[in-house]
Amino acid sequence: MTSTDQAAKAVRQIIGGVSAFEALYTFAALKVADYMVPGPRTAADLSHDLGVSASPLGRIMRYLAGLGVLRRVQVDGVITDGDMYELTLVGELLITHHPDSQWPMVIMRGLKPWRDALADLSTTVRRGAAPMVLEHGGIYGLLQQEPELRALFDAAMESGARQVGSALASQPELTRGAIKTIVDVAGGTGTMLRAITHANPHVKGVLVDLPESAGRAARLFATENLATRVQARAADIFSSPLPAGADAYLLSRVIHNHPRDRVLDLMRNIAHVMPNHSELWVIETPLPEQDRQMGLALDLDLVMLGLAGGRERTEEEYRALAKSAGFQFIRRATLPLDMVLMVFTRADLARNMARRRRLDTQVVTR
Template sequence: MEIMNGKDNLQSIEAQAHVWNTLYRFSDSLFLRSMVELGIPDLIYSHKKPISLGELASKLPIQDVNLDKLRRVLRHLSYMKIVRVVEDADNISIADHYKYTLEEPIGFYLLKSYEKSMVSNILGMLQKEFVIPWHYIKEGLNSSSTPFEKAMGMTFWEYLEGHLDDSKHFNEGMASETRLLTSSLVDGCRDIFQSISSLVDVGGGNGTTLKAISKAFPHIKCTLFDLPYVVANAHDDSSGIQILSGDMFNSIPSAQAILLKLILHDWGDEDSVKILKKCKEAVAREGGKVIVVDVALEDEGSHEDALSGSRLALDMDMLVTTGGKERTKEDWEKLVKLAGFKGCKIRHIGAIQSVIELIP
């Protein structure tokens, strides 16, 4: 090998660092889950002032905490920009020398009590059974089966229906994601919702989105529609929301507008066309709307947006778990025309997802 000059050597080190960081990125996710399970962000925040290593150790739900291990854990949380380390020069003991506070605003999203908490996302998505299929990506590339099916012997949806505890955690995670999205959806689409009189939320889970829409636009007659085992856990708060169960591949209740939030990305193009055709049958002929809330990816090679990495990660999640996909603007235009719509209008709402309004 030729002797590298200083610039080449620096580039080599940076390249190695990139590969190492990518290699260990999985550990950040699992590490984060463990810290959330222990309630470390909540314990730091509830202390109201920088908490020492010894004080934090005394509050953890485990016995005989090793302070050196805990210090290393918190050092990594600091690297992840979740906590901030404050050194107390007057104390030299390991228990009191290091003190910790939450980084703002990142740390807030890891608090169970925060209105936009992502704790349920973390616990739901990082269940062991949902991580195992990622080891089967290779096997899923040359098959119509998903990596999830290869790993678990059934589809993702069959698994959820047969494992109600895991399904509950998954739906809680979806509800958490919905809370993050809903305010942007309501604020960014007021003109759409103000123009409709009835709405069916297809695959609406426990009703988190519909409850927010109903509160913001009380003139809309709202209906929640999902599979029977899902709506069994729907919010029943006498809000006037009608709850119906069924299969969207068979029929969808009629309304002026249909909402498909985080639904079509779960399915490939063939199944998505079937769903959209059922939606077209269900909406009013005059003034009918189909409102899709899903990712709209940038064109190939254009990934400058701050959320591009998250959107591409979601696409890989769909590849592994459901066999679905995230779509570009061109993909959306082709898909809706295959389903019999004239086209679509995409608006960005300050979230990972966009709103795709279908033109009947």
């Protein structure tokens, strides 16, 4: 095989990424995985339950077996329309009621605004900004006018937040009681705050988000008997004062949504309401330090470009951004789904604390 042949195949494989998503999306949209929970099934058999055509479904299932979403049960012999497939661990995450279901994320990525964000990238490159950003000020402007889209978006965010929640809830500052109050800035529908407060009964919290999400968060807090410890406030985080005096401020998957100037304003506003001992917790999916490493963050970066006017950054870049807003980096922790927690404190206070520690040492040694 020549290197040109290999290169040509590499191009074809990249093109095939479209088919990969469309096959996955079709499988999710028809909720096929839900019908495969009891055990292996054929496309013909499934097509009766789903009211769809057997042959196209069989071809999609064959494709998904190639991607590792399904497993063909008969391992020998020719592939036929009568083949039986079962869900792999990947396929199980497309079951709508699976506790770690990725189904809402697949459905969200198939919605028109998300499809257009990527389909319009050439326009974005030509005009320097995405049509979604120019016309709606970014996806959140559109979501405020479209409650059904908003609900699907929230469900997709919840699926990621659920996976991160327990790792976040077991961070030492929380479990050892150093953090007793936390403000979740743009906290969505409160999945992370619910995980934190359920696991740490001494913690109280306030979530701030746009009205639809804050409303859903408030209902979930009430249903889960958290309402005495956790509140949800509907407010614009860029134009309303943030709750003051908490031990920690969480900015999870928020910075990457917005342009640099807005992020700096937001971080400075947070610094303004933070008491001396308080910490800023930033969660993002950092870009790989080397461009050639493909990862979840590179995909997110294009989505941010086409949808929100934000961007992904390397960890170094997040630290530099926080430094520009007056913060000093303290520590990091890895989280599921390639996310990273970066903990900061106000740089002026960090300097004061270092000075105080030096003075204390002088007093002791004098």
